[in-house]
Amino acid sequence: MAYVPLADRDAEMEMHHPHSFIEKYVWSQDHKVIAIQYGSVAVFTGIVGLVLSLMFRMQLGFPETTDFVDPNFYYQAVTMHGMIMVVYFLTAIFLGGFGNYMVPLMCGARDMVFPFMNMLSVWFFLLSVIILMASFFVGGGPTGAGWTLYPPQTAMEGTPGHDMGIILMLVSLAVFIVAFTMGGLNYVVTILQYRCRGMTLMRMPLTIWGIFVATVLGLFAFPALLVAAIMMLFDTLLGTSFFMPAVIEAGTALDHNGGSPILFQHLFWFFGHPEVYIVALPAFGLVSDVLSVHARKNIFGYRMMVWAIIAIGGLSFIVWAHHMYVSGMNPYFGFFFATTTLIIAVPTALKVYNWVLTLWEGDIRMNVPMYFAIGFIFTFIHGGLTGLFLGNVVIDLPLSDTYFVIAHFHMVMGVSPILVLYAAIYHWYPKMSGRMYNETLAKVHFWLTFLGAYAIYLPMHYLGFLGVPRRYYALGTTDFIPQSAQDLNAAITIAALIVGVSQILFFVNIIGSLKWGKKADPNPWGAASLEWQTPDTPPAHGNWGAELPTVYRWAYDYSVPGAHQDFIPQNVSEAEEPTVSDEHFDPDKDQSLADV
Amino acid sequence: MTLAVVIFLLVVATIIFHFASPWWFTDIAADWSTIDLTISITFWVTGFVFIACNLFMAYCVWKFRQKEGHKAVYEPENHKLEAGLSIFTTIGVIAMLAPGLFVWATFVTPPENAAEYEVLGQQWQWQFRYPGADGILGTADTEFVSESNPFGVNPADPNGRDDVIVNDPDMHLPVNQPVKALLRSNDVLHNYTVAQFRVKMDLVPGLTSYLWFDPTEVGTYDILCEELCGIGHFIMRGSVTIDTQEDFDAWLANQPTFAETQSMAAPNLAAGQAQYAACAACHGQNGEGNQALNAPKLAGQQAWYIERQLNHFKVGARGGEGDTNGAQMVAFAGMLTTDEAVRNVAAYISSLPDTPAPTTVTGDIDNGYDIYDRNCAACHLDDGAGTWYTDAPKLSGMSDWYFVTQISNFRAGIRGLHSEDDYGEQMVAMATAMADAQEIADVAAYINTLR
Amino acid sequence: MGLIKTVTEKPWERKGVIGGMRPEGAFDTESERVALVYFLVIASVVFSLFLVSYYIRMELPDWQPLSEPGQLWFNTGLLVLSSVFFQWARNIVVNEEKRNLYTAFFGAGVFAILFIVGQMVTWENLQAGGYYMTSNPANAFYYLMTGLHALHLLGGLWVWSKSSIRLLSGSEPKDIKLSVELCTLYWHFLLLVWLVLFGVLANT
Incomplete structure (x- = not known):
């Protein structure tokens, strides 16, 4: 079976060259335009999610004065906030946005393997978002069953949006999964088949490894959500009893019998836990590259980083029931899942060590992306360590379903990935737009976001220790929750409002710089990986001009002893730059050698 | 540079905040x-890692900041260092996990001598059942x-006859007697949580889950629901009182058995009618x-x-402070000296011909619908008929002006906060769904x- | 073995061009086939999760097994024939011949359509016999899983119909070779899924 030479694709690429505005920016099949489209839709939903969170934070902080949030809306807001942020914002922006943008560029391809399917993917994603948003406008409003959508309450009278809201949510998720599958197949096949000449798997930047493994995880994990959503739709619409046991709704027995709510939870978390890593792994990859470039040092222990990504990906499929320690499932499962969960801490910790060791003996440039990357390491250490509390099954007994859980997962998969997101946007913005942003504004944005987020979530852990339950519209009167807890809640709300509003700085900077930013250098940070070596900035359609690049080295040749510059781009051949074969190269002792 | 200092300060601030x-x-x-011990161990291990990693990072950021003429060291990896760190991490993980698993083994195997009781969750209240003399x-x-029969006790099961039924959200347990709670739900998932006992477990419709503990301190503690169970999740409250054995026995003896709740004589409507004469003067x-x-x-x-x-x-x-109209009722209600008399009157009133009360309140019906449908219908039902299941009275066709007064009383804290009013606090919370007098009128x- | 070797290499030590025009680690075949195989893996995950749910739900007390109608044997025969015809069509295009191609390729599709019709008749008969979806979870799973299988088959038929139009409008066998090959692979996969489903449904 002959491999289709890449050169043949060039002719094809010519045919797909867009001609009109609509073809270029709307029905585009260019991975970069699709990436921007994916990103824009994801950011739009993210803003909706953010605004919802500020509204219910107002209720929690200032229940007396917040009239616009009633209990019904509160539950709808927390539900939609959760689902939007996890699925429609973070998953979509990392894989749909960065995945689309980076995969062909970093692999040295002209585009995705199946550009048409790629375009369909973004339109299906938009459709899923429209369906999701439509639930705000139907009778009963969006579902308020919690983002975990646990039956039987999703379909019962006492839950907001139990009629149309939940149906739209499930349909929207199914459409999203279709979109994700089309996009995911593209990333996987492109990474496997469309790397340019010389780009071996181990020469790929960690960003690609992160995206690759996350996509594989997603393709295996999302089916579980699809299966659960289909069965729940059947229960809701057709009256089957997959998940619905015999229950009483407002005094009347419903016509269901024998279903298992816990089965749904197993399916949901079989998707839900890998989902954490679907968000985290691309973030791990992106931040590794940012750290390496700005520390002027190769990522420390590249091989270990790759293995850790693969190990975390694999392990993430056998830890799901740690979300269910107190769900009423067979309690003996706790032994197994606590053990696997704590094992996953080892590769994760190694990644953290290697990020920090990348800084060790580096020549750290404190550029804007580096602020966010280091901020990420700090919040990720914090969020990772609190995970050890919840993963250890007995400690989960007092802490599950309290503010501690909220604080933990926001630190580890809210704040941390979002800091990476900003690091990545500030890092690649010059390449994507050809402009430079305002650094001062970006730094102000960093300080407000980083310190503000820590001010929100650090105290929240302590409310959790106290035992303040999550998903409470109001704390009401209890003997063990003092007034000071309510005051702390108010302080957290103020911090959240500051962080929320300060994101405007980001948008002002990013959008304003498109017009007023000064022209950016094609490779302002001196990065070695392939996406910075394109002939045009921003890269043109087809990415590489007449000839595809050839790769001679890995993506991390920084500060190589004896080299002319402190980085050697991947497409620079050995003839042009010396080779280092000794892995423990001592610059002082071996300098003369290298100079030869 | 600044960032290194800030990271350092954040570590210090975190430690200070912690203590x-x-x-x-x-x-x-x-x-x-x-459990508390396992938490302490975890704090020591994670605390050490948190401080060490972040201080080391802050040091790196400060020490290796960009300097003129300085160049980064080229070192792709250091296998020994990575292996050492893996082993070090593994040891830390084992130190946390091993004690945790031992404690979990105790949790999953309740002791032989644990006394059983049942917790029933339903939207949005707690009820309890004790096994009675036969255990x-x-x-x-x-x-x-x-x-x-809110528990759904099988009337044909002889073991159920002497079960003690606690049809309100306040339960008692004897001190120093290990107990195993059997958890059941009538509708959705709930979670039985008492912060002071440290343990919690979901109630799942269709199956019985359990947890156990040995209460050591006499006192009264809040029971909270900690699994989202619908719009009333946050008002699903109860309390558990740990008594001395004598106090507990005395309390338990005062609660009806299942047989007693089933054999209660049918209310006497004629007696109720006679007693109603005193009410008729005002209520018609x-x-x-x-x-x-x-x-x-x-x-x-x-x-x-x-x-x-x-x-x-x-x-x-x-009818306490602030409720002058209600105060008039206190004396009249006091005339009904026995529980039986109360039941007879209630039954008689309920049997009176129901013609809708005249409407006296006007407001924005659309806005009223919006608020009612979102917040009230979950308990009072779409048609306002109310149901015993959610402890929600009938609203439709009743006096609208009275609805307005009572909602205002709930909002003002005049009604619903008394310790004997087990379900009033739910309305105090839900009444906030109506922001002001106008919205109350809209709902009315x-x-x-709805008539 | 290959994978272990790949991920343990030290990339900073290997300089220069490695691999030819095809990148190291890529599969020696068309991207479309890689994508299809990957899709089949995902579809297997979906069906497996349904089967796992089926077995878990089966343990609960209200389960009443559904006795599968004998007509399913007939339907199975139709699907086997469809697969056989696809294989036949594949062999023809691989050898770049044209004889019997119409018979094989259209026959394959027609048998698949007949299979779906047969499945619909089975559903109708079950409904008429009072085996409603809501009356028991076993029934619900039956409708759900056979329906999902039929949907996958419909998706395949869509691709088949596109290739058929190309064939009728005069395309040469080599033009539709890949399409026929991938359809054949897909059909064999769906036959396998059906046999597993049928086996599980009939034995429980």
């Missing part, structure tokens, strides 16, 4: 100090659930109500609700359309 925080675990009231709980199923011969006398319509209201409110007036849970106007 200065007034928000900390509640004083433990059950013999689960092993065995009767079987139960949702198919048997009714107003008079047919319970139609009289706004001039501040007497709401009673006819058509559900009997269990009237019974409960009469008892509230008797014990002063209603909407309810007026």
